[in-house]
Amino acid sequence: MERRQFFKASAAVAAGVAVGTGRALAQETNYTIGVAIPSATHGFMGGLNWHAQEAIKRVEATYPNLKFVLSTSGESGKQVSDIEDMLATRNIDGLVVLPFESEPLTGPVKAVKDAGKWVTVVDRGLSQPDIEDLFVAGDNTAFGRVAGEYFKANLPSGAKVVVLRGIPTTLDNERVAAFEAAIEGSGIEVLDKQHGNWNRDDAFTVMQDYLSKYPQIDAVWAADDDMAVGVAEAIAQAGRSDQMWIIGGAGMKEIVKKIMDGDKQFPVNVTYPPALIASAIELTALRFVSPTPVYGRFIIGSTLITPENAERFYFPDSPF
Numbered sequence: 125m126e127r128r129q130f131f132k133a134s135a136a137v138a139a140g141v142a143v144g145t146g147r148a149l150a151q152e153t154n155y156t157i158g159v160a161i162p163s164a165t166h167g168f169m170g171g172l173n174w175h176a177q178e179a180i181k182r183v184e185a186t187y188p189n190l191k192f193v194l195s196t197s198g199e200s201g202k203q204v205s206d207i208e209d210m211l212a213t214r215n216i217d218g219l220v221v222l223p224f225e226s227e228p229l230t231g232p233v234k235a236v237k238d239a240g241k242w243v244t245v246v247d248r249g250l251s252q253p254d255i256e257d258l259f260v261a262g263d264n265t266a267f268g269r270v271a272g273e274y275f276k277a278n279l280p281s282g283a284k285v286v287v288l289r290g291i292p293t294t295l296d297n298e299r300v301a302a303f304e305a306a307i308e309g310s311g312i313e314v315l316d317k318q319h320g321n322w323n324r325d326d327a328f329t330v331m332q333d334y335l336s337k338y339p340q341i342d343a344v345w346a347a348d349d350d351m352a353v354g355v356a357e358a359i360a361q362a363g364r365s366d367q368m369w370i371i372g373g374a375g376m377k378e379i380v381k382k383i384m385d386g387d388k389q390f391p392v393n394v395t396y397p398p399a400l401i402a403s404a405i406e407l408t409a410l411r412f413v414s415p416t417p418v419y420g421r422f423i424i425g426s427t428l429i430t431p432e433n434a435e436r437f438y439f440p441d442s443p444f
Contacts, residue, residue, distance in 0.1 A: 154189045155217040155412045158210035159405060160203055161246075162224045163196040166323055166350040168374050171398035171444025172222070179402035183409045190409055200228040207232045211239060218242035220408050222401065226251045226293045242411055246404045249294040258411075259421045260404035261295065262396040266426040268299035270394050271345055271371050272306025274428065278391075281311025283342040286334045288320035288327050288351050299347060315341065320351045327354030335362045343369050349376035349393070356389065365389060374398070375429060375437050376444055383434040393429040395437065398444055400424055 159180065164170035173196060180192045193214050197203035203224045210216045219236050223229035223245070230250040237243045237255050245256040275285065287303070290296040300317065307314075315338050320327035327346065334341065335358060344359075346352035352372030359365050369389050372379055374396040382390040403422060410416040429437050 152189065153412075154191070156191050156193060156214060157218040157220065157405075157408060157412070158207065158214065158216040159192055159194045159220045160207050160210070161194075161196055161222045161401065162203070163198045165198055166348075167376055167444045168322065168348065168350060168396075168398050171442065172401050174443045175399045175402045176405065179405040183406060187409060187413050190412060192405075197224060200224045204228060204232045207236065211236055211241070216241060218244070218408055218411065220244045220246060220401075220404050222246040222404075223248045223250065223293070225291060230255070242408065244404050244408045246401055247295060251294070258404075258407060258418055260400055260407065261421075261423060262400055263423050263425045264295045264298040265302045267373060267394055267396055268302030268304075268347075269306045270426050270428050271347070271373065272303040274371065274392055275303075275312060275343060275345065276307050276310040279310070279312055279343060282313070283311075284313050284315050284338065284340050285343045285345060286315050286331075286338065286341055287317040287345045288330055288347055288355065289317055290319065290322045290348060290351075292319065303345060303347075320346070320348070320354070322348045322350055324350045324354035324357075327351035328358045329354075331355045331358035332362075335359065335364065341368045344371070346370055346372045348372055349374050349379045352376075352379060352390070359389075374444070377439055377442055380429060380434050380438045383429060383431055384438060386431060391431075393434075393437075395427045395429060397424060 159176060161176055162169050164173045180194060183190060184192060193210055195206035197206055218241055221233055226248055230252050233243060233250060234255050243256045244258040247261050289300060316334055318330045320330045344355055346355045349372035352370050355370055369391055371392060373394040375393055379390055379393050383393060407418045407422060411418050
């Protein structure tokens with residue numbers, strides 16, 4: 125998959141790491157790294173879990189002095205407990221965490237950092253800045269902007285659209301703000317914005333509500349491919365499939381195939397690869413086994429998937 129990658133690192137810290145190579149990066153020292161991620165509650169997270177497990181296998185095979193503790197959680201409370209257990213009983217040296225929700229995880233992750241451990245935060249930022257040593261994410265601003273630009277270019281002034289938001293997180297806020305900024309001045313009317321929680325069943329319910337309230341909807345920004353599947357089912361049951369198109373996001377293989385086949389209901393998509401968790405795990409590993417500077421932010425860009433380039437983003441053997 126083609127991705128733009130941007131990495132901002134601290135030169136001063138990089139120099140410090142180089143000086144401290146003998147102490148911190150000795151191969152004979154054993155380290156334990158905790159990985160706390162949401163469970164596979166929907167397709168994107170299914171793909172992310174798969175990539176996490178594959179990355180851990182690769183890294184442990186390459187660096188025998190690194191061991192990983194992986195936990196998955198379906199709600200914030202369990203993720204908090206998992207992280208507290210990693211710190212108290214597994215004596216982790218580092219933590220890679222994709223917060224289930226930003227606010228409830230901020231305190232527990234800060235406690236890990238305050239204990240002198242390395243912290244990598246993935247995808248969903250914490251509600252307090254500057255806790256983590258490394259932040260790895262897709263470009264959420266670009267994710268919303270690219271979708272919004274397509275809406276602006278392909279809908280007339282006066283068109284009516286609805287939006288499905290994800291779970292309340294900083295990244296969801298970034299996406300929605302960028303989408304709204306991109307359509308500003310277009311004359312497009314956003315009728316409603318509700319949380320579908322990146323879940324196809326929740327999105328189905330939200331879309332049913334939209335369809336009952338609004339006789340005219342020209343397009344839907346589902347902002348996630350799992351939600352797009354639920355949205356499409358609700359639209360089909362209402363007999364309105366010929367009235368609106370849908371843009372999801374993240375490049376689910378079933379959606380990409382629809383784009384390749386010229387399905388008018390799914391004209392384009394926006395990338396947000398679940399393999400970003402592998403980048404986070406492998407960069408964190410480098411912190412413990414090499415002088416590579418990995419402090420800072422690693423942002424994976426978003427690309428518009430169109431019928432012309434969709435084949436490059438179609439991976440039929442992928443779990444997502």
